[in-house]
Amino acid sequence: MFEQELNQYWKTVVDTIQDGVMIVDRDGTIVSINKAFERITGYSRAEMIGNSCSILNCDICEIARGSKGNHWCVLFETGSLEMRRCTLIRKDGSYVQVLKNASVLHDAEGLVMGAVETITDITEIIRKDSQIEAFRRELRSENGFHGILGASAKMQQVFDLIANAAQSDAPVVIYGESGTGKELVAKAIHDIGGRRRRPFVKVNCAALTESLLESELFGHVKGAYTGAYTSREGRFEAAHGGDIFLDEIGDLSLSTQVKLLRVLEEKIIERVGDNTPIAVDVRIVSASNKNLKELVDKGSFRNDLFFRINVIPISLPPLRERVEDIPLLAESFFMRIQLKNSKNIKGISNDAMEVLMAYDWPGNVRELKSAFEYAFVTCQEPLIQPYHLPANIYERQKSKTTVKKPTLNRKDMKRKQLIDALKQAGGNQSEAARILGVSRVTVWNRMKRFGIHLKRNLDT
Numbered sequence: 001m002f003e004q005e006l007n008q009y010w011k012t013v014v015d016t017i018q019d020g021v022m023i024v025d026r027d028g029t030i031v032s033i034n035k036a037f038e039r040i041t042g043y044s045r046a047e048m049i050g051n052s053c054s055i056l057n058c059d060i061c062e063i064a065r066g067s068k069g070n071h072w073c074v075l076f077e078t079g080s081l082e083m084r085r086c087t088l089i090r091k092d093g094s095y096v097q098v099l100k101n102a103s104v105l106h107d108a109e110g111l112v113m114g115a116v117e118t119i120t121d122i123t124e125i126i127r128k129d130s131q132i133e134a135f136r137r138e139l140r141s142e143n144g145f146h147g148i149l150g151a152s153a154k155m156q157q158v159f160d161l162i163a164n165a166a167q168s169d170a171p172v173v174i175y176g177e178s179g180t181g182k183e184l185v186a187k188a189i190h191d192i193g194g195r196r197r198r199p200f201v202k203v204n205c206a207a208l209t210e211s212l213l214e215s216e217l218f219g220h221v222k223g224a225y226t227g228a229y230t231s232r233e234g235r236f237e238a239a240h241g242g243d244i245f246l247d248e249i250g251d252l253s254l255s256t257q258v259k260l261l262r263v264l265e266e267k268i269i270e271r272v273g274d275n276t277p278i279a280v281d282v283r284i285v286s287a288s289n290k291n292l293k294e295l296v297d298k299g300s301f302r303n304d305l306f307f308r309i310n311v312i313p314i315s316l317p318p319l320r321e322r323v324e325d326i327p328l329l330a331e332s333f334f335m336r337i338q339l340k341n342s343k344n345i346k347g348i349s350n351d352a353m354e355v356l357m358a359y360d361w362p363g364n365v366r367e368l369k370s371a372f373e374y375a376f377v378t379c380q381e382p383l384i385q386p387y388h389l390p391a392n393i394y395e396r397q398k399s400k401t402t403v404k405k406p407t408l409n410r411k412d413m414k415r416k417q418l419i420d421a422l423k424q425a426g427g428n429q430s431e432a433a434r435i436l437g438v439s440r441v442t443v444w445n446r447m448k449r450f451g452i453h454l455k456r457n458l459d460t
Contacts, residue, residue, distance in 0.1 A: 014034045015035045015036075017034060017036060018036055019118045019119060019120045020036045020037030020041070020118060020119040020120075021034040021037060022037050022048075022053065022117045022118075023114060023115070024053050024114055024115050025113070026112060026113065026114055027052075028052050028053050028054065029050060029052060029053075030048050030053055031049065031114065032049070037119070040088075040098065040119060041091060042091035042092055042094075043091045053117075057088065058088055059086050079103070080102065080104065081100060081102040082101055083101060084099070085097070085122070086098060086100050096121060097121070098119040098120060098121055098122060099120040099122050100117065100118070100119050100120075101118045102117040103115065103116055128339065145162065145188065146162075146184075146187075146188035146191055146192065147184055147187075147188065148162075148181055148184050148185065149328055150322065150325045150328070150329075151324065151325060151328055151413075151414055152317075152322040152325050153417070153421075153436050154317045154321065155317070155325060156436055158314065158317075161314050162188050162192075163192065165189055165314065166188070166189045166190075166192040166193035167194075168312065170312055171284045171285070171286070171308060171309045171310075171311045171312065172186075172286070172311070172312045172313075173249070173286045173287065173288065173292070174285070174287040174288075174313075174314045174315075175292075175313060175314070176287070176316030176317075177289055177316075177318050177364055178289050178364065178366070179319075179363045179364030179366030180316040180317070180318060180319070180364045181316060181364075181365055182289075182316060183245065185287075185316065186202075186245040186247075186285045187200065187245075189285055190242070190243045190245075190285070193283075195241065195242045195243050198239075198241035199238060199239050199241070199242035199243075200239075200243050200245065201238050201239035201242065202244075203217060203235050203245065203246055204247045205246055205247060205248045205249055205250075205251050205252050206248035206251040210253045210255070210256060211225070213252075213253075213256060214255075214256055215234065215272050216235055217234050217256070217259075217269075218234040218236060218271055219231070219233045219234030219236075219237055220232055220234075220271050220274075221272070221273040221274045222273075225272070225273070228272075233271075234271065236263060236269050236282055237269070237278065237280060239282045241281055242283070243283045244283070244285070245285045245287070246260075246287070247287050248287065248288060249286040249287065249288050249292075249309065250288040250289075250292055250301060252301075254300075258302070261302065261308060263280065263282070263284075264284065267280060267281065268280065284309060286309050292310065293306070318364055319365055320361055324417075326353075326356055326368070327413075329365060329368055330348060330353065330372070331348070333372040334347065334372060337376050338376075343376060345376065345382065345383070347382075347383055348384045349383040349385050349386075351385060352375075352383075352388070354386075355386045356368070356371075356389075359396065370390075372384075374389070375388040414446070414450075415450040415452070418446050418450065418452060419452060421443075422443075422452070429443045
């Protein structure tokens with residue numbers, strides 16, 4: 001009785017499935033499909049039943065009709081097909097990307113009677129993959145450097161410094177306001193340096209108390225203090241052979257600075273509660289949003305430590321000093337958030353970009369990213385408008401009598417930058433490359449891409 005009831009409701013069960021289901025006989029004639037199959041292919045049940053499944057023009061179907069004509073498809077030779085990606089042609093002529101599974105059906109005597117096939121529409125997954133790949137290409141483009149975006153001359157100079165610092169084993173200190181991307185720079189130095197196959201360990205020196213930070217950096221032995229139930233290695237030991245990133249190094253206490261100086265000079269550490277020296281081979285990359293030289297003058301930062309860590313200083317410009325990078329960063333953040341968001345937001349309006357370009361960004365790139373996260377929550381329209389941005393950004397620009405307008409798109413802006421640099425250099429491509437902070441080959445390539453001819457363009 002149960003089997004009869006199950007058979008009665010089997011069609012309802014199959015029609016509930018979101019994957020397309022198709023059953024064919026030995027000749028490949030369609031004998032049954034479910035509603036999902038109709039939706040995915042655009043064909044109705046009436047149009048499909050009785051027709052050959054070749055109507056779908058699947059790009060992986062292999063005809064294997066032998067001389068006896070007993071097999072119409074290789075599926076009947078292999079017995080199954082698992083997780084094969086293919087393209088079908090829908091009724092309206094459009095293409096649909098699907099994931100296909102298929103299996104041969106046997107009767108009670110074990111003879112082949114047909115086959116069942118399921119298809120899963122993966123068009124949206126393919127679209128997302130394409131977006132992700134486009135985004136990856138954007139990050140690899142000349143406008144970026146290992147995940148750090150910027151086409152301005154100041155950022156090109158930073159990229160050159162990063163590349164040069166990575167080839168050295170000397171300590172690096174990265175200066176910049178909060179939100180300028182100091183950690184990204186540290187990671188880029190590690191990723192392209194000689195220690196890239198070894199650990200990259202991060203420590204925020206401002207996030208822990210003095211006692212906890214000392215234990216975090218150098219480790220401790222069992223019983224070193226209340227709660228130290230077991231011995232534990234510190235971050236310096238964990239980073240052995242690699243790089244350690246000390247963020248907000250200006251917040252270190254003077255006693256911790258002394259121990260850090262010993263690591264730099266002698267390349268040994270001692271765990272808290274122990275006096276056994278442990279050798280460590282670590283390259284120190286530090287960062288600070290404070291002026292360390294001023295801290296030295298005030299007596300809150302050791303002069304000898306300052307000179308040991310300040311071997312290769314890299315200063316990151318605040319966003320307000322590289323306004324020309326805002327459209328590039330805005331597009332990047334828009335794409336990143338769009339990939340994770342189900343809203344059908346197409347882009348950024350010119351008015352919104354105008355507001356972004358005019359704002360002074362005290363929180364720098366981090367604040368710009370947060371502004372887009374906010375805009376994706378508030379926006380219910382195809383384009384992000386000024387009023388979708390946080391109130392402190394939008395209202396401040398409304399109150400101003402004039403608003404700085406981005407008169408050029410990114411391509412035109414880069415072309416203008418190149419022409420200006422060539423004019424300043426009197427047509428000397430090597431000098432123009434130095435002004436822009438790029439190589440001479442890059443200048444030559446951009447001149448070719450933008451159709452810039454020295455005499456004709458520089459005379460106008």
